[in-house]
Amino acid sequence: MLTVIKNARLVDSEIDRQGSLLLQDERIIATGSIDAFSALEAEAAVIDAQGQTLMPAFVDLHAHFRDPGLTYKEDLLTGAQAALAGGYTAVNLMANTKPVCDTSEKQAAVMQRAAALDLIDIYQAQAITVNMQGEELTDFSSSLTPLLSDDGKGIADDKLMYKALEQAAANGKILQLHEENPEFAPDITGLAEETMVARDLTLAAAAKAPVYLCHISTAKALKMVEIAKQNGVQVICEVTPHHLALADNPYKVHPPLRSAADCQALIEGIRKGTVDIIGTDHAPHSEADKAAGAPGLVGLETAFSVLYTVLVEENKISLSKLSQLLSLRGAEILNLEQGRVLPGYKANLTLVDLTVSRTIKPEKFHSKSHNTPFAGRTYRGEILWTMHNGKIKWRKETDK
Ligand SMILES: [Zn+2]
Incomplete structure (x- = not known):
């Protein structure tokens, strides 16, 4: 299965640029410009990451x-x-x-x-x-x-x-x-x-x-x-x-x-x-x-x-x-094959929104425990989804 993640700000330890990733099953197989893989979109799952930042998980x-x-x-x-x-x-x-x-x-x-x-x-x-x-x-x-x-x-x-x-x-x-x-x-x-x-x-x-x-x-x-x-x-x-x-x-x-x-x-x-x-x-x-x-x-x-x-x-x-x-x-x-947004690496990725502020609410944690000194404090940036081996395993609920 092919997946295109397009229009993202791609960031890893060396890279920081606008671009797209092409995934095949659990791996990144190519990187390119923001619309580099548009010809493949008909046969691929497409994720438009406009305005968001894609990082290695x-x-x-x-x-x-x-x-x-x-x-x-x-x-x-x-x-x-x-x-x-x-x-x-x-x-x-x-x-x-x-x-x-x-x-x-x-x-x-x-x-x-x-x-x-x-x-x-x-x-x-x-x-x-x-x-x-x-x-x-x-x-x-x-x-x-x-x-x-x-x-x-x-x-x-x-x-x-x-x-x-x-x-x-x-x-x-x-x-x-x-x-x-x-x-x-x-x-x-x-x-x-x-x-x-x-x-x-x-x-x-x-x-x-x-x-x-x-x-x-x-x-x-x-x-x-x-x-x-x-x-x-x-x-x-x-x-x-x-x-x-x-x-x-x-x-x-x-x-x-x-x-x-x-x-x-x-x-x-x-x-x-x-x-x-x-x-x-x-x-x-x-x-x-x-x-x-x-x-x-x-x-x-x-x-x-x-x-x-x-x-x-x-x-x-x-x-x-x-x-x-x-x-x-x-x-x-x-010794994991992850940690970069480069071809050959596992598609273990996270999409983050750096434009929003978030107030820490322990009652919303997935953890069983809520012990945190950060409760009630407001920070910038939040996780939108996390992908493990090419599959999105968690996605932020939109509050509506
Ligand atoms: Zn310790």
Whole structure:
């Protein structure tokens, strides 16, 4: 089946121009000018994207879908629906489910159920330590995905962390690290994050292992990442939309929301290339759990609007740079054939309207959970539809 998407502003990490795409089944097979494929329109499905912007769908390497075991907060179906509504077609799920995902069998069980939904691509990370207890390493060699993580907890034992990095390097895996030193947590000063980042960059350099640092949030931690990169350490630096957008805000999340100076440092880190990727840390919680002090927020359905407003509109970062942070780097790390609007890539795409403003209404979320500090705030840009493997899997309802 052929599909023509015409009259779009096409944006990816390198491209920003008016044009059209020709799709065959699940793949992009050609790109051209705004009406390049008009001769094919009689035999193709035609989508006129006049006035709208077509981007590669987003990839989130840091999400919690709580399935199995905590499905009153989220499950694979509602998580996938929230992802699609946010413009995402691929997510990497953290291992802090019940039971903890610490074997390839548990990974396979989640990914088989996810595949049966036929909505998005779901990758389930294996934990770094058995039951995420920080005592014994899992079997890295059998992990079905490239990333392993004990996200939600730091690994306190220095020698075990070093051994984990050696194992990761030996098995071609990357550890995704939650940078929070329990000696200093709960962390208001930044020391919990900064002491852990200093340790892990030192150990990663010694083990010659690539390392993915989750949710870097302070200017000092970012500076350490910058220096480590200059010294040849293979570090992938993640920031979240909430740490970029919200300063001096008491909303409970780990790491906490920081100062305006820290936010500006992260934005500068994006400009300079110190920041590699944006992860949402989508962390659904029920109202009761949140009231009892559970940290985190749901991020998939607000990420694009928040990032477009804060980075592109307010800080003049290009939409191509945002596409690189949201789509290309994640696709590269997971080895996905998506992340560009070029022939040969999968037709995993999202159409966005950059002209409208949207007030965040958690009651409209597809997620089971509504915990967000963005409620009631207004941002520019919204998702109109999301396509996975050539098929539109989610479309915004028009309010009439
Ligand atoms: Zn974390």
